[in-house]
Amino acid sequence: MSERTPMIEMRSVSKHFGSVIALSDISMQVYSGEVMCLLGDNGAGKSTLIKTLSGVHQPTHGEMLLGGEPARFKSPAYALDAGIATVFQDLAMIPLMSITRNFFMGREPTVGWGPFKRIDWKLADRIAKQEMAKIGIDVRDPSQPVGTLSGGERQCVAIARAVYFGAKVLILDEPTSALGVKQASVVLRYIAKARADGLAVIFITHNVHHAYPVADAFTLLKRGGSLGTFRKENISREEVLNMMAGGAELESLDAELAEFQRSDSEKNADTEETATASKTRLAAGQ
Template sequence: MRQPVLDAVSLTKHFGGVTALDDVSLWALAGEVTALVGENGAGKSTLIKCLSGVYQPDAGEIRVDDKPMSFASPLDARLAGIETVYQELGLVEYFDVAMNIFLGREICRPWWQGSMLDRRAMRRRAREVLAGFGITNVNPSTEVRQLSGGQRQGVSIARAMAWGARTIIMDEPTAALGVRESERVMDVIRRLRDSNLCVLIVSHNIPQILAVADRIWVLRAGRLVAHRLASETNHADIVGHITGMTLPR
């Protein structure tokens, strides 16, 4: 097996008397889409928050390129090449697309009193990043509040990739989208994979997962219960592991 880009080893996380993650180990490779599935409360959100530095696990280890890492904050995860796109997206409605992509990492140019925002450079670079992943229906000068749900998702992905991330984690990337926009987001995810990036997606949409993922990990009640190659499983098998019930294949 190739060396995983992202490797979670025996992660455990408690909240008071509740065990949200119980000795969970999984890994993800570059050039693949890895899916994480499970019912609400299975531990998916807790796991991705540990991987992205929001939470710190009580036990276990996170490895990036086989190097042990300790994330005290999301910034530490970003510096290690891990970017996360949450379901809420976190975009600023009244900023344009370019400003959202470079928020907190703005491009500046010299000015007689020091420096100022180089909006032209940010818009040019934003257009390049968007086009690189096939997102051609978004104008970098447009305010985010004027965009559709699918376009906003594209901007969030572009923001994650603008800084050279090697791993992108996506939480329910198509949950609030229609069929056409969902397929556009799926196309972007495939482009990310084809660019040799490591993509980890969390979703309840099993048909979409089977269509886009290379491998699938199933969580139930905070424990990892199954690992399948997408090409070697089906809807009934995955649902059976999610629910703990054996369904006809």
């Protein structure tokens, strides 16, 4: 592994917003043909890390490397041109527009030249249908509104679009969070296919049960800092869950719940004892 060059790498990256430290000293390596799962609860820094990788934010400290070369993206457009494609939760799709229009989104193939240049809709429809078929989704009519597709299929349109336009690094922001079991499995299968095609995939989620089957490595975030990067063969699903939830915090919670239960039991016993004594006094008075 040490002889390979990471497709994308972060070295001691920090991001500050004034006095607020959103990311602190994050280091991560993602290799071609692998899935790196970025795990963390809400507020862990996942969104800031995504936006730093994709050119929305500039790192305050540290450096990023792409293919072993220093990289600094002035905007998401620069990151996209460099081969870093990000699929955000909102998918950046227009439901009432066709699958083809959403697939190309301003990069439609054209025919003709000069003032006679026009979009080649037949070619665009054929490409969109072929690319969706590659991931096992049979689109009967690529001119149908993308809003008619299921949530999982729309995720796959966004992923297929990124791959078709030459992405080397695919960043997926919580792609399965709002999906049912069947739809999530469609997305997870395509993540595995993107890895098989040689892409470096960064899969952001807080669902370990979705992450563990497809992951090759895990980076765990907590409150803007990194708990470390772990290879899948070196860490179990239960250990990942425990680190995400915080083992010490869970033990403290268990102790508090046990104390509440004990207090409730004592109160109930006292109440029953008082009630019994009252009944005895009443009976004696009669």
